[in-house]
Each structure stands twice: as C-alpha cells, then as structure tokens.
Amino acid sequence: MKKLSLSLTIGWLYPELMSTYGDRGNIFVLKQRVLRRGFGAEVIEIDHSTTGKELSRIDMVIGGGSQDREQEIVISDLLKKKDAIKALFDSGTPGLFVCGSPQLLGHSYMTGDGTKLSGLGLFDMETIHPGAGKPRCIGNLVAEICDDMRYARGGMRKTIVGFENHGGRTILGRGVKPFAHVLVGNGNNGNDKTEGALCNNFIATYSHGPFLPKNPHIADYLISHALYKKYKKNIALKALDDSLAWNAHEAVLRKCGIVI
Amino acid sequence: MTKVSIRFYIAVFFGRFAQCVLRLIGKSAGGTWPGEIALFICPDFISRLKRESFRLVFVAGTNGKTTTGKMIQTILSAHSFSVRVNESGANLVNGLVSVLLSHPFVSKKPIVYVLEVDEASLPHALSAIAPDVLVLLNLFRDQLDRYGEIRAVVALWKKSIEALFPKTTIVANADDPSVAYVSSLHTGKVQYFGLEDPLLFQNKKEHATDSLYCPKCFRRLTYQGIYYSHLGIWTCGNCGNTHPDVALNAKNVTPPLKGTYNIYNTLAAVLASKVFGISAEDASRVLATFSPAFGRMESIAYKGRDIILLLSKNPTGFNQSLHLVLENKTSSILFVLNDRIPDGTDVSWIYDIELEELEHHKNLKCLVSGDRVYDMALRLQYAGVPTNYMFPYESPRDAIDNFITDSKEDEKLWVLATYSAMLDVRKILTGKKI
Numbered sequence: 001m002k003k004l005s006l007s008l009t010i011g012w013l014y015p016e017l018m019s020t021y022g023d024r025g026n027i028f029v030l031k032q033r034v035l036r037r038g039f040g041a042e043v044i045e046i047d048h049s050t051t052g053k054e055l056s057r058i059d060m061v062i063g064g065g066s067q068d069r070e071q072e073i074v075i076s077d078l079l080k081k082k083d084a085i086k087a088l089f090d091s092g093t094p095g096l097f098v099c100g101s102p103q104l105l106g107h108s109y110m111t112g113d114g115t116k117l118s119g120l121g122l123f124d125m126e127t128i129h130p131g132a133g134k135p136r137c138i139g140n141l142v143a144e145i146c147d148d149m150r151y152a153r154g155g156m157r158k159t160i161v162g163f164e165n166h167g168g169r170t171i172l173g174r175g176v177k178p179f180a181h182v183l184v185g186n187g188n189n190g191n192d193k194t195e196g197a198l199c200n201n202f203i204a205t206y207s208h209g210p211f212l213p214k215n216p217h218i219a220d221y222l223i224s225h226a227l228y229k230k231y232k233k234n235i236a237l238k239a240l241d242d243s244l245a246w247n248a249h250e251a252v253l254r255k256c257g258i259v260i
Numbered sequence: 261m262t263k264v265s266i267r268f269y270i271a272v273f274f275g276r277f278a279q280c281v282l283r284l285i286g287k288s289a290g291g292t293w294p295g296e297i298a299l300f301i302c303p304d305f306i307s308r309l310k311r312e313s314f315r316l317v318f319v320a321g322t323n324g325k326t327t328t329g330k331m332i333q334t335i336l337s338a339h340s341f342s343v344r345v346n347e348s349g350a351n352l353v354n355g356l357v358s359v360l361l362s363h364p365f366v367s368k369k370p371i372v373y374v375l376e377v378d379e380a381s382l383p384h385a386l387s388a389i390a391p392d393v394l395v396l397l398n399l400f401r402d403q404l405d406r407y408g409e410i411r412a413v414v415a416l417w418k419k420s421i422e423a424l425f426p427k428t429t430i431v432a433n434a435d436d437p438s439v440a441y442v443s444s445l446h447t448g449k450v451q452y453f454g455l456e457d458p459l460l461f462q463n464k465k466e467h468a469t470d471s472l473y474c475p476k477c478f479r480r481l482t483y484q485g486i487y488y489s490h491l492g493i494w495t496c497g498n499c500g501n502t503h504p505d506v507a508l509n510a511k512n513v514t515p516p517l518k519g520t521y522n523i524y525n526t527l528a529a530v531l532a533s534k535v536f537g538i539s540a541e542d543a544s545r546v547l548a549t550f551s552p553a554f555g556r557m558e559s560i561a562y563k564g565r566d567i568i569l570l571l572s573k574n575p576t577g578f579n580q581s582l583h584l585v586l587e588n589k590t591s592s593i594l595f596v597l598n599d600r601i602p603d604g605t606d607v608s609w610i611y612d613i614e615l616e617e618l619e620h621h622k623n624l625k626c627l628v629s630g631d632r633v634y635d636m637a638l639r640l641q642y643a644g645v646p647t648n649y650m651f652p653y654e655s656p657r658d659a660i661d662n663f664i665t666d667s668k669e670d671e672k673l674w675v676l677a678t679y680s681a682m683l684d685v686r687k688i689l690t691g692k693k694i
Contacts, residue, residue, distance in 0.1 A: 021401075021606070021609060022609055022612050028642045029642060069411070138605075163607075163608060165606065209606075213611075213638050213639070244634055244637050245634075245638055248632075248634035248637075248638050
C-alpha cells in the first residue's frame with residue numbers, strides 16, 4: 001500500500017488572548033486524531049503578525065474564549081484579516097468557534113458595559129450582553145445536533161455535551177442555522193432552544209473550553225471536511241478507540257438526566 | 261467602643277446552641293450553620309464585637325491559604341498567643357462568625373483569629389471587619405463558574421484595598437503582579453515577600469498563565485524570570501509599575517514542606533508573624549516541626565503503604581503538585597476529579613494542566629477516579645498515557661484497593677485530588693471525615 005502523505009494545517013486563533021479555560025484541549029484532540037490516522041498535522045498560531053498568505057494555507061480554523069478586553073484586541077486585529085478569513089469561510093474550510101468566539105463571526109457584539117463591537121459579519125447573528133445585573137448562563141449543556149450536519153457524512157451520534165459560561169445572548173438571523181437544539185442548558189439565549197450556529201462549515205457553539213474531547217464525532221466531522229476541501233475527495237477516516245470519550249460523554253448525559 | 265446589645269447575646273446563644281447540637285449529632289462544629297444563625301438574628305454581629313479584645317489576620321489568595329494559615333497558627337501559638345482558625349471549606353463571612361462563636365470571647369493569652377478568606381469573599385469580609393494583618397498570597401485561574409474572570413477579582417480587590425482601614429498591615433507577594441499592584445494602593449503599611457532567587461526560575465512558561473499583562477495599564481509585562489505561572493520578577497515598560505522591594509526572601513527562611521509554593525507559604529507566614537513581634541529566626545525554628553494541614557502533602561499510612569494527599573484544585577496548584585510527584589520518582593499516581601460545588605462544577609481546567617510532562621515518565625501507573633473519572637482518563641489519554649498504564653475506576657475505593665493489591669509493602673501512592681475528592685479519599689483511608 002502506498003503510504004499516504006496527506007497532511008492538515010490547523011489555524012489556532014490568538015492562543016494567548018483566546019484561552020480562557022482549557023480551550024487548547026480542542027487543538028490537542030484535532031492534532032492527535034489527525035496524527036493517529038497517519039496524516040501529518042501542523043498547528044499555526046494566528047496572531048497580529050500572521051499574514052494573509054499564511055492564512056490561506058489553513059485547512060481548519062479554531063477559536064477559543066476570551067475575556068472582554070482581550071476580545072476587543074482580537075476583533076480589531078481580525079477585522080484587518082477579514083478578507084482572508086472570509087475566503088476560508090466561503091471556500092468551505094471547516095472551523096470551530098467555542099465560548100465567546102462566535103461573537104466575532106456575527107454582525108456585532110454589545111459588551112456588558114454597552115460598547116458595541118463590530119464582528120466579521122460572516123454569520124447572520126447578533127449578540128447582546130444584557131449587563132452585569134443579568135445572570136450569566138452557566139452549567140452543563142446538552143443539545144442535539146441539527147439534521148443537516150448529522151446526515152452530511154452518513155450519520156453520527158445525535159448529542160453534543162459541553163459546559164457553558166457566558167453573559168452574552170445571541171439571536172440568530174434568517175441567514176444562519178442553529179448548530180444544535182438545546183436539551184439541557186441555555187444555548188444561544190436561554191429562550192428559543194437554539195444552540196450555536198452552522199454556516200458553510202464553520203461551527204459556532206456556546207460550549208466553552210475543551211469541547212472536542214467529549215465530542216469526537218464533531219472532531220472527525222471537522223477533519224473529514226478539511227481533508228475533502230484540501231484533496232477534493234472523500235477520504236475515509238480510520239475508526240479510533242473512543243471508549244473513554246463516549247464514557248465521558250454519556251456520564252454528562254446521565255448527570256443531566258438524559259436517558260440514553 | 262462597646263455596642264453589645266440583647267440581640268447580640270441572643271445571637272451568641274443560638275449560634276452556640278446550634279454548634280452544640282451539630283456536635284452532638286456528629287457533624288463538624290466548623291460548619292457555617294452556627295454563623296448563619298447568629299447573622300440571621302443579629303446581621304451586624306461582627307461590628308458589635310469588642311474589637312480591641314482580639315487581633316485578626318486574614319489570609320487570602322487562590323492557593324496556599326490553609327497551609328499559610330496553619331503556619332501562622334503554629335508560630336503564634338508557640339509565642340503565647342491563643343490562636344483560633346476557621347475550619348477548611350468554611351471561609352465565608354458566616355464561617356468567620358462560626359469560628360468566633362466556637363471559642364470563649366475571653367482568654368488569659370492574647371487572642372488572635374487567623375481566618376482564610378477566599379478571593380471572591382474578601383471584599384465582603386473586609387467591609388464587615390478590618391483585620392490587623394491582611395496576607396495576600398496570589399491570584400490564579402480558579403473556578404470561573406464561581407469566581408468569574410481573574411480581572412474582575414483584581415478589580416474588586418483593588419476597590420476594597422483602596423478603602424481599607426489604614427492601620428491594617430498588608431503582607432503581600434511581590435512576585436505576583438496583580439497582588440503587588442493592589443497592595444501598593446493601601447494607605448497603610450505594606451510588607452512584601454518574594455523569592456529573590458534566580459536559581460528557582462523555570463525554563464518553560466506554563467500554559468495556564470493569566471497575568472502577563474500589567475494590572476495597571478494592561479500592557480504586556482517584561483519578566484526577568486518566572487518561578488511558576490505568572491510569579492516572577494516583573495516590570496512594566498509602559499507605565500513604570502514594577503516589582504516592589506521585599507522585606508523577606510527565600511534565603512531568610514527554611515520551608516518545612518517541599519515545593520516552590522511552600523517557600524511562598526513560609527515567607528507569608530513568617531512575615532505576618534513579624535507584625536506580632538516574632539523574629540524570622542524564631543518563626544523558622546518553630547516551623548521546623550510543622551505538620552501539614554490535612555490533604556496538603558499529608559502522608560497517611562494505609563495497609564502498610566504510604567499514601568500522600570496533594571490537594572490539586574486548579575491548574576497552577578495541580579502543576580505544582582505534579583512537579584513535586586514526578587521529582588520524587590514515583591511509580592503510581594491516583595488522580596481524583598470531582599465536579600461538586602466546592603470543586604467547581606466545570607472541569608475544563610484539566611486541559612490547562614501540563615500533563616504532557618507525563619510523556620517523560622513512561623512507566624508511571626496512572627490510577628484515575630472521581631465523579632469525572634472519564635474526563636480525567638480522557639485527558640490523560642490525550643496527554644499520551646498508554647492504555648496499559650491507565651486504570652479508571654468509578655469508585656475511589658476500588659482505585660485504592662487496586663493499588664494495595666498491586667503494590668509492595670512501603671510503596672508510595674501520590675494522590676492528586678480536587679477538594680471534595682480529597683475528603684472522600686481521606687475518609688476511605690482514615691475511616692472518618694476530616
């Protein structure tokens with residue numbers, strides 16, 4: 001058998017500014033799952049010095065959570081890279097944005113003290129932080145992924161589990177679909193049961209920090225789309241032993257009273 | 261200034277009565293209920309105390325409160341003070357009142373209360389009563405689900421220190437930029453401690469590092485060297501905010517416990533004792549016989565084995581524990597991860613720990629347990645621990661039993677556990693609570 005020399009480049013958005021709580025877990029998972037399939041994996045840390053040319057090499061883009069002040073620094077730099085990010089988005093490059101980073105994708109984000117930050121405008125959605133007086137959305141989050149995504153690559157597990165801790169409330173517009181339907185927790189705004197958003201292959205979720213370890217199906221979704229986009233063909237992923245991951249996933253479901 | 265009223269005495273009576281009842285039914289008297297009851301009856305309980313009849317020390321910070329508090333207690337007790345401390349876990353205002361209630365208000369020796377106060381309760385505690393000494397240890401990432409962002413905590417501390425009673429002496433860690441900065445705003449006396457030892461600088465920056473930015477102007481700080489996390493010799497090139505001079509450094513003390521973090525705890529305790537007129541030499545002599553607080557490097561003999569408990573409840577504390585364990589060339593570690601309220605309900609932080617260090621210790625047996633056993637096992641799997649070296653058990657008792665059957669006499673097991681997990685393990689080993 002000819003040895004595969006496929007490889008993927010993972011773009012990690014502002015690791016220093018967007019790593020509030022274990023966010024790098026997503027990078028560990030993606031990198032190792034790519035390596036365990038015998039492919040090459042490279043992680044590029046995106047910051048203010050990253051050029052448009054470097055961005056164009058990225059096969060997958062990952063964003064974590066940040067505190068409000070860091071978010072301001074990030075968005076002001078990201079707006080300068082808007083064209084390159086939009087090119088990735090339009091071409092079907094997969095992305096995962098957890099915690100507060102989806103706010104960067106929408107039209108705007110109103111912070112707790114009333115400052116309106118512009119977003120990249122890639123996702124038809126808006127976020128408003130109702131101020132320090134309103135309770136934050138904190139706790140375990142369980143949701144069912146939308147059908148579009150679930151059957152895109154021949155069916156996958158229905159549930160996602162995570163932990164949310166956010167002040168902002170997001171309302172989706174017509175141009176974007178929810179990533180999942182909330183079973184337990186708040187999701188986008190605590191009212192309409194939508195959780196996160198999905199557009200092209202960018203996934204936004206209010207789950208924060210290490211979302212992928214307990215959701216290996218989403219990790220593999222990102223990897224297969226990245227391979228498809230880069231090599232223009234479906235490349236089957238070798239199954240891995242995910243028993244610990246599913247045990248951890250199911251422990252959260254049980255904790256939240258979901259019968260499996 | 262005496263403002264004792266009938267209401268106050270009723271509160272004392274019912275608070276103490278509750279304490280007796282709790283003791284009778286076998287609950288720990290250190291719980292917060294007696295304080296809760298007294299405060300319900302007399303909301304301004306604290307301000308009605310005869311303030312001149314006792315002295316008060318607050319120990320605040322993310323890590324090291326219990327050990328530092330116990331060190332201060334040890335030093336002062338050996339110098340004819342009657343010292344009272346709050347039981348672990350009970351470090352809120354109601355816990356404080358519970359401690360006050362659990363002892364007579366008068367004593368032949370001068371009374372000193374040494375109370376640990378968690379970072380979020382500090383502003384509340386300071387507005388309720390001004391301590392004679394305020395020890396500020398450090399601020400690390402911990403339980404975002406409860407305490408919020410580090411920066412919000414710093415802002416709260418800043419506000420309460422600006423309003424602090426000028427007669428309070430602050431004993432502060434100069435190596436922690438946020439702690440040093442907020443302390444510098446105090447109108448009264450501030451005494452700093454720091455390691456001042458470049459040999460202790462670490463080579464590699466840890467991931468879970470929050471405060472590399474100036475707490476005053478938010479620009480990036482320049483470090484001459486880092487001891488661990490964000491503790492080091494720092495300066496801000498932008499606003500001129502810089503590491504203050506220290507009154508006590510690592511060369512002045514002999515820590516009774518291993519680990520860099522225990523040098524800090526020792527420095528804090530010795531410097532705080534100086535405020536009571538005890539010299540660093542005297543304090544160090546007393547500490548030579550110091551035994552650790554429960555679960556803080558506490559060694560328990562169990563079925564012929566030596567089991568050492570290391571409370572590890574946030575990335576910085578965990579990294580320090582792991583460092584210590586690996587230095588000791590151990591053959592078995594037990595990780596116990598819980599997600600109950602005292603542990604923090606969010607376990608995301610385990611991805612901020614430098615578990616990748618385990619790659620260099622291939623033959624280490626990793627036992628895993630706790631409410632979130634699979635989360636921890638999965639984390640270890642991604643850190644490269646091979647399946648045949650990993651043993652997940654839903655029950656901590658099963659994990660310990662496995663170690664007993666699988667180990668030889670005198671073999672050591674190091675246990676890294678979150679707060680409630682540590683209590684669970686301790687109960688298994690000693691057969692009793694706390």
